[in-house]
Amino acid sequence: xxxxxxxxxxxxYGRVYGLCVRLLGGTVTAEDAAQDAFVRAYRALDRYDxxxxxxxxxxxxxxxxxxxxxxxxxxxxxxxxxxxxLAAAESESTGGVDALLITERSGRVRTAIAALPEKxxxxxxxxxYNEASYEEIAEAxxxxxxxxxxxxxxxxxxxxxxxxxxxxxxx
Numbered sequence: 001x002x003x004x005x006x007x008x009x010x011x012x013y014g015r016v017y018g019l020c021v022r023l024l025g026g027t028v029t030a031e032d033a034a035q036d037a038f039v040r041a042y043r044a045l046d047r048y049d050x051x052x053x054x055x056x057x058x059x060x061x062x063x064x065x066x067x068x069x070x071x072x073x074x075x076x077x078x079x080x081x082x083x084x085x086l087a088a089a090e091s092e093s094t095g096g097v098d099a100l101l102i103t104e105r106s107g108r109v110r111t112a113i114a115a116l117p118e119k120x121x122x123x124x125x126x127x128x129y130n131e132a133s134y135e136e137i138a139e140a141x142x143x144x145x146x147x148x149x150x151x152x153x154x155x156x157x158x159x160x161x162x163x164x165x166x167x168x169x170x171x
Contacts, residue, residue: 024066
């Protein structure tokens with residue numbers, strides 16, 4: 001059975017892009033990361049197991065790529081050209097289109113998740129939007145399974161606090 005990469009790309013792109021937006025923040029940065037994930041998938045087609053869903057495989061590639069980008073960004077390991085592209089992409093993504101997309105797709109929960117520190121945001125996004133197991137999250141983030149549980153618990157507590165009605169709101 002030959003894989004129709006173009007058809008798989010079309011059917012999986014939305015999910016891959018959505019994950020990249022949630023993990024990286026800006027839409028331009030996410031677009032680049034999603035494209036990179038598909039390029040990596042295409043180059044690794046010889047390692048793809050056709051018995052597994054293509055979408056899940058490419059989502060895993062995208063997740064790992066985004067996590068690598070975040071780690072490199074956090075540790076200042078981006079090459080100068082990557083850093084310049086990232087800065088330009090982030091500044092472009094604050095425009096009207098990005099605001100419209102955020103408003104359209106989000107709500108209080110997504111806004112609260114985006115405001116979480118990265119150490120809580122990543123496990124929550126991987127667990128609840130990417131439906132990754134504790135083991136998959138631990139492997140992707142390079143931490144123990146127990147640490148994943150602690151981060152998820154603290155992240156959910158922070159979300160509850162952020163989403164709790166404030167005393168100033170009528171209600």
